[in-house]
Amino acid sequence: MAVPQHLEFFVDPGRCIGCQACVQACTECDTHRGHAMIHLEYIDRAASTQTVPVVCMHCEQPTCAEVCPADAIKRSGDGVVQSARKPRCIACGNCVVACPFGVPELYIDRAIMMKCDMCYDRTSVGKKPMCATVCPSQALFFGTREQAMVLRPQSMPTNKFRFGRQTITTRVNVMVPRSEAVPATVDVTASLQDRPHQRDARRPAHDLTDPFAAVEV
């Protein structure tokens, strides 16, 4: 049983409406005892309703596994990075600190790290992950690359991310606006220092300026 290679995960934060259907659906699963393995955060609620869902990106060379002193994190042949193995995990938290995407979480009460395993119980038997099944805006999409290209002509999937000198290739794709400004590899650390600039041609001006400037209080 493995996740078929032609099926991929595509995350499009521009579509996220913050409804938490993914979070609520993720808590249903018994394999992680009702904890949501997906993270959904407001970027800055005071300024915007923009939210971002974060699933495990399932790196080709998972940093979490590389730093694990107990060899508790395995990447299966289908490219899915599994959650920590209970008998091995020593709950040291190395993976939590090292993951560039901030995905793993330590559950002190159970002395184990848990993270998103792309609903391996579902995806390995041909189903979609629960979050991508229920997501009402399809910010989380699971399907073939061909389907994604047809459904998302305005953006393109990328799975290369640069963090300083580390470049990471992932099994999960992030949809970025299709414009010349987008490099083949998204430089994540640079975005942390600069203010985000308007790369998305679709993003309206009011996202950056105050549409209520003229309103008196």
Next chain:
Amino acid sequence: MATTPVDARAIIQAFGPHRSANTRGDTAVEPDRLVKTHCCFCGQQCGIQLKVRGNEVIGFEPWEDFPFNRGMLCPKGVKRYLQGSHPDRLVTALQRDPTVAAGFRPMAYADAIAQTARRIAQLQQQHGNDAIAVLGGASLTTEKTYLLGKFARVCLRTPYIDYNGRLCMVSAGAANKKAFGIDRTTNPWSDMVGCEVIWVAGSNVAECSPITTNYIWQARELGAKVIVQDPRITPIARTCDLYLPVRPGRDAALFAGVLGVMIERGWIDREFIDSHTVGFEQVAEYCKTWPLQRTAQVTGVPEQSLLQAAELWGTARSSFLFHARGIEHHSNGVQNALGTINLVLASGRIGKPKSGYGTIVGQANGQGGREHGQKCDQLPGWRDISNPEHRRHIAEVWKIDERALPGPGVDAYELFRKIDAGQIKGLVSICFNPIVSLPDNQFVARALGKLEFYAAIDFFLNDTAHHADVVLPGSLHEEDEGTVTQVEGRVIRIRKAVEPPGDARADWRIVQDLARALDRPHGFTFGSPREIFEELRVASRGGVADYSGITYEKVDEQMGVFWPCYSHDPATGAPTPDHAGTPRLFEHGSYNPVAKGKGPFYFPDGKARFNVADYRPPVDDVDAEYPICLTTGRVVSQFLSGTQTRRIGPLIDQYPEPRLELHPRLAQKLGIADGDWAVCETRRGAITVRALVVATIRPDTVFVPYHWPGEKSANKLTVAAQDPISKIPQYKVCACRVRRAGAPPAWANQLEPQQ
């Protein structure tokens, strides 16, 4: 006696809302079976499979084959199943008893039915048949709404029945009737993917109808421009192409101004207007009174944005326009909806595969629940209770003398005024929680206290039922079967997953038990919802909302049937057992039984009607004393008055208590910081809730969601002004003032968040 028997907190302690016992099902437990049904909440009616083990719903599994949502669900849909096996579930009938701590004690079901029937009979003997009123709801199956309308008219012989769709769908319904002669969204949602422009007027799509987001954004992916008109930058507005930050209550002015520009610039379809509509010239005259400068001044939308809207809308070749409560919940709600229809008719883009118009219904059966007779002026099949021909048809189906059929009643709020005035003495309610959901709800509470007898049917003890003399334990959505009609006009099947627990009964059985106990069983001897539906088919035949060709089997085979669906060809009268229904209205060359081939619209001449959509300022507008606009609405994890969602733990945690949204500039002026307690006060009352300081709302407006009761209730603040035609309350705007609270409210350490 319909005053509350004991202090509200004592009732809450006993009957909740408490949190569900579990936050999730156990996925390690295998279900016995999966039941394909739909969500119990909003009008999207997403398909869902319930996992059932024994007589318990233990979880859900997405239903990816259902074409509308293909497995997608919002958080309410995901957690809906937790309402079953809930500790607050009513499993016996209850009798008001001030001598017990909880205020109610269990009573035998048969005694509850007998007592209710006895009290209704007594009150009707003393004060006449119309001393009793019935309140229904649009979350009920169509079968139940049909039965309830028949129960009021045939069994109770009272004109006084209305429903909570009065708070929801009636402005759109009245406008559709005036403009099109039929009241339904024109196209399936799949039609919008591929259109050029989508205008969303007053709809927080992402939170109130989340699945629709995917359709709108799929259309955007393929190039559609999205216009959003809202006082708040909701998630759907965040990435729209044109945001119109309209001041609450000014929508009709906006539509007139934009249409004025379209006419001036020639961005209209003159040929369509001439051949398929009447009344354009009067509308054009009216629009002349709304030059851009005046429109901008009144609406608070910059002239440039209005111009852009006119150009985007006026020059498109295909388009959809959607509206929802944002423009409908106004004392000018019908005019607002007519304003949107004028934009659609002037564009000529209707009745085509990639062009349509519709209201996004709020409740599960917001569409079907407004078609078959629980509305005060209506009979089944969208018939008019004042129309002699319509009355004759229904009287014949019901096998009664037409003269015995009561005339029109009054809207739900007027019904409470009649209770307050002592004209209505007794009430039977189901699926309606007016003490949370009606505006100026302190008045509603006072009126309830004057009832001589009140019987409430519900599965939980809702906040209004605190006033009841007798509570009859009804059925949860998953404990009964039937049909509902979802947002697109598609009739779908609600399938029974489990039996009602304890003494609880399917609602239709309770209604029939009452009819029997009243010794008026004639017409109330149905053996199943299917039998009710079969009579409804006959009753609706020949009406505009014609369901005569719909069968449960056809619904199953086609994954839903769009009405009208004819058992007999309306043109020839020949049987049409294979009629598939009508996914798209007003198509060129289409035949309907009103126009009889003269045109696609449902008037004798086949033409649509332009109506002058007159702007009137809101009632209770801002002034020096109350200088801020208050607007109300929903959040994604709660539904309506919260009777169900305020009992589901994970949904409570997602948004535990109402918060007052205000802009940082207003917050600064008022000295309020994010998280502070703030007092919001109107001419009706005041509530104290925590502030949420966000730049996503107009600085002259504050927002409070309305799902909570009592001291947390936004409807303690709202004004009971109503639209003169639709009687919808003006929930979306009233004048308020806001200040920082000196101390937390008393309830802060006495009530749980959901209570």
